[in-house]
Amino acid sequence: MEPEALEICPYNSQHRIPLRRFQYHLASCRRKNPQKAKKMASCKYNACHVLPIEKLEEPEAACVNRSTVEEEDSLSPLKKVIRPGE
Template sequence: MEETYIDSLDPEKLLQCPYDKNLQIRACRFPYHLIKCRKNHPDVANKLATCPFNARHQVPQTEISHHISSCDDKSCIEQDIVNQTRNLGQETLVESTWQCPPCDEDWDKDLWEQTSTLFVWSTANYCGKNSPASNIVMEHKSNLASGMRVPKSLRYVLPWKNNGNAQ
């Protein structure tokens, strides 16, 4: 029994193609061959049925019920089902003792503790209303390097703003 089990798992074992009796295929390539050969022989494929326990078993439709009752792979699946039902009854759910750590963050408090300076694009400094420097008039300072200027218009006309006069 054990020798036949090991023999059936041998990837180099030659198996006969159910679609073309003249073909012998290695066991490791057999599933791929079945797909290809099923497409090449649709007339034979209509007469064969696939075993529900092993897709490699292609049996004539008239013999499928006998094959299902005597399929070797059926016992493996039945044993798995029995083992799963036994384990299901023995398993007890263990409640987790993990607790979420306390949160030390207080975003509202952090917001009030921040300095009153805010980032504003293209200005050197900005002072809020409550800042002691709020009465000082701030001069607008460009962040561009000296000798550079901001373009007054775009070089290209954007497609959605095209009204016939490109620059």
């Protein structure tokens, strides 16, 4: 049996978390470190990608999950918003 891949927690670099528990761990660390959490942001393509706000733009532009999200958006039909009185 292969050892499970571990991710490094962005809130505490000493934490090594199995990928299957990573989102749960992120939420827990975010609550325990509110001051650090204010300085961090999640990638809009993958919530497990958490970086300092000022460093997010470049990795987000190169995110491997970006193409998947953009494909899903292009496949969904356009929705027209109808406002009352129109």
